[in-house]
Amino acid sequence: MSNIPQNVCLCKHHANIGLLLRSLSSILKAPKTTASFREALVCDSNNEKCISSTCGKCGELKNFDKLFEYDDEIGGKDLVYHQWETFDSKIVKIEKSGTIRDAIDDLKSQTKDFLMHSFITHVQYIHFEDCKQNASPKSIVLQIDFSENFRTKYQDEVQNAFFNYKQAAVFNAMVCGYGRGTVDGVGGAVKRLVWKGMMAKQSIVRNANDFAHYATAVAKNINIIFVDAQDIKSQSSLLDQRWNQVRAVSNTLKIHYVKALSLYNIEQIIHQIKTIQLSIKQQKLFNINDDEIYLSQLTGPVTNKQPEFNKISNDKNELNNELLPNNNDTFNDMVDGASDYEQQQSFNKKLQLYRGTRSDDARKRRNRKRNLYFQMRRYRHFITRSFYCRFTIKLVRHILAKYNIHYIHVKLFDDLLIIDVKNKIIQQQYERRVPGDIFHKHYYYLFRHEA
16 A cells, blocks of 8 residues: 555646546446546537537537436435635645535536636647747747755654754756656656665755755756855845836736737737637647646656665674674474475365364455555556546557557556556656557547457
8 A cells, every 4th residue: 555656736626526526426427537527518628619618509518417417306315525625725625515416516616617727728738749849949948847845854863853854945947858857757856866865875965055966966967056045035136126117917817828029028818729729720639638648748758867876884893703602592403203295284284274264254354454465566566648438448458468568457547547567677668668648539449440
């Protein structure tokens, strides 16, 4: 269980819709994933009219009531589900209880915002790919974001130091197309290298300067720039003066495109996707689900070669060649007249007798413990891919065999495909071999006819 990865940094819109669908689909015949839910609501998920509820066929959520048909008896049944909501300026996962009718009304109230958010995610992803593919020699594509802060740690740390620690902010700027990986991948790789050095006692990181110094030494393919706190304070007054003179931009949450016209003028577009939508039709791109977009698909993987660390011990005690005599213990040679075969047969008989007298509860506990052990070993090394809801295990295995993927287990979880492999080296090889979109919708029809 400890090897199960934590799924974090999810979208709040998709998470809340997914939680509602998961609870409702256990009782009603309703879509189980956000991707199938969106496809069932609209005629075309790439059409802005369908998404904005202005389409004559599917507008104003005409298909919503068809997906959730129920009578008064079922609608009055109790249902418990979870939602992410804000309390005291913090996002928490709360438990809600009500009737099935209340849950469906809650889902319907969130559907319009979910559809528009999902469509904008589609278009931004396609436009980002278009910018990378059509970048000129005089243009660059940047993806900039903060990584999670790095907490200063020590090997052989005393108790008081554990509760008095500092943090170093890691800010990543990544130029796409150079194979350095995504923003989060770069930040995670750097922090992992520094953490390994600290655990091996090859470095002591007390502050951000120590972090940058050691990261520069071990992360050869990543440029590390240290920004001191004094440098930030010296520029803060100038920045405050500039921000006070900048004109406020309204509706920032609805702005997804900004273009610089001149030095102090910008052009902003609020919820206007028509120009980008034309590029979708011209390029004949396939339907892309935002549930199936991962940062690893935007850029290449991180290719930093991690150095090997040797543990350094502070113990300088040398072993003596001579052992002290021990007069208290007496060693006697014990001779057993029975042969090894007879001993093994006797042990097997006792084991069978013990298993025959074991109670049902004891057997269930033993089987549960054994199954848990196998589960912990099963998914230690795996790769994940998003998949279209109509893919079957048989078709997935056919595709994996075509790409010469020797897997151990294959599991479909919600809208995620988990492929278990033997070790970490094979995992890295298959991560590069299996395309990120191989289990998308357009490939389904291709491989279905082929299989």
